Amino acid sequence: MKLLQNIAAASCLIFLSGMNASAQETIKVDDPWKDYPSKKALYNDYSRWSIGINGGVPFFAGDFRSVTKGNGYWGGMVGLQGGYQFNPLFGIRLSVDYAANKAGSRDYEDDFILMPNAETYYNVDFPEGAKYYKELRSDIRMWNFGLNFEVNMFNLFRRSDGNRRWALLVAPGIYMQKFSTEVEEKGSGNRFADKLSNKVNLGLGGDVALRYRINKHLDAQLKGGMMWINNNKFDGIKTICNCKRNTMFTAQVGLVWKIGNGKSGKKDNIMYAPGYLPMWKRATKTVTKVVHDTIYIEQKVLEKSPEVVVCKGFPKDLPAVYFERGKWKLDTDKYARELFTIAKTLKENPEVQIDICGYADHTGGEAINKKVTLKRAEALKKFLVKVGIEPERLHTYGLGKDMTIEKELRYTEKARRGEVKEKDKE
Incomplete structure (x- = not known):
C-alpha cells in the first residue's frame, strides 16, 4: 500500500512540473543592444x-x-x-x-x-x-x-x-x-x-x-x-x-x-561624441516567470545573450522611467535595464499596438504640464524606434498631472514618469 502511495505522489509531481513547463517556453528574441558598436568603432567616426x-x-x-x-x-x-x-x-x-x-x-x-x-x-x-x-x-x-x-x-x-x-x-x-x-x-x-x-x-x-x-x-x-x-x-x-x-x-x-x-x-x-555605454550598464538578459496570471520580472546583468525565458502574452505592468522636474530628457544610462525590458517585450509581441503615456507631478499649470508630458512620451517613443520598434505601433499621449497617484507621491519623481502599456482594444 505504501509503495502505491509513493508511485502516485511521484506521478503527481511529474504531471505538475509538465504543466509548469508548458506555461513557459524558451525563445530567441532580438537584443536591443545587438547593433551597439565597439568603443573603437564608435569613436572612429x-x-x-x-x-x-x-x-x-x-x-x-x-x-x-x-x-x-x-x-x-x-x-x-x-x-x-x-x-x-x-x-x-x-x-x-x-x-x-x-x-x-x-x-x-x-x-x-x-x-x-x-x-x-x-x-x-x-x-x-x-x-x-x-x-x-x-x-x-x-x-x-x-x-x-x-x-x-x-x-x-x-x-x-x-x-x-x-x-x-x-x-x-x-x-x-x-x-x-x-x-x-x-x-x-x-x-x-x-x-x-x-x-x-x-x-x-x-x-x-x-x-x-x-x-x-x-x-x-x-x-x-x-x-x-x-x-x-x-x-x-x-x-x-x-x-x-x-x-x-x-x-x-x-x-x-x-x-x-x-x-x-x-x-x-x-x-x-x-x-x-556620445559617451560609450559599458557592458555592465546594459541589461543583457531578462528572466520572467509566471505565478498564476501575474508576471514577475527579475533582471540580471549576465553574459551577453538574447536568449530569455518568457511567457506568452503581453505583460500588464512594464517598468516605468522617470524624469527630472520640468524636463523630458530620457536618461538612457540610469534606466538602461528598464528600457531593455520594455524594448524586449515589444519585440516579442510585434502585433500589439502600444500606448506611451507621459505624466507630471502636481507642480506647474495644466498647459505646461500637457506640453511637458507629451514630450516625455515622445522621448520614450524616440528611443524605442531607435532600437527597432515600428513607429506606427507607438501612440503617444501627454496626460498632465496623474490624479490617480497616492497623495504623498504627487510631488515626487514617481509622478514624473513615462509608461508603456498595451493599447486598449475597442
Missing part, C-alpha cells in the same frame, strides 16, 4: 585634431600691476593653439601667445623710489635722478608657450548622448615665458630705467574654456586663465624682496577649427 586662434586681454600683477586703485591698463594679446583629443573626456593642447600691457604702482607704493638702474631705493633721502613709483609705469611684453592637459567637465559628470553643443574644459598647464619690459615715465612715455635681463622662465597655472559647437567644422571659445610667473623682475623692477607671487591673468575669445570633418566624413570632434 569622430576627428581628434584641432587648431584655433585667440585674442584677448592680459593683466599682470607684480611690484607694478595692470589693475590697481587709480590705474587701469588694457593691453592686448593674440595666440594660436593646437589640440589633440584622446576621447570625449581628455585632451592635450599646445599654445603660443604674444601679450603686451602696462602696469603701475599700487596706492601704498606710490612714494616708493626707483633708481635709473631699475633698483628700488630704500634710504630716507631722495637721490638725484630717481623718481617715485607713482610717476612711472612698466611696459610689459611677453611670449608665452603653454602645454595644457584638458578635462571636459560636462562629460566627466554626465555621459553625452551625442547631441551636446557645449563643452567646459578645465586645463591645468605648464608654461615657458620670455619677458621684455621697460620702465617708462607716465607723462612722456620716455624710458626711465635700464632694461633688466630676463631669462626664459617656467610657470604653472591653467585656464578654463567654454566651447560652443557652431557646426561640425567650427567652435566658438571663451577662455580665462591664470599663470604663476616665476620671475620677480618680469615688470622691470628689482627689489630686495625675493617673493615669487607674481601672476598673469588672461581673458580671451577665439575660434577653433576641428580638422578632418570635411571630405573624410567625420561627424565632429570626439569631445562631442
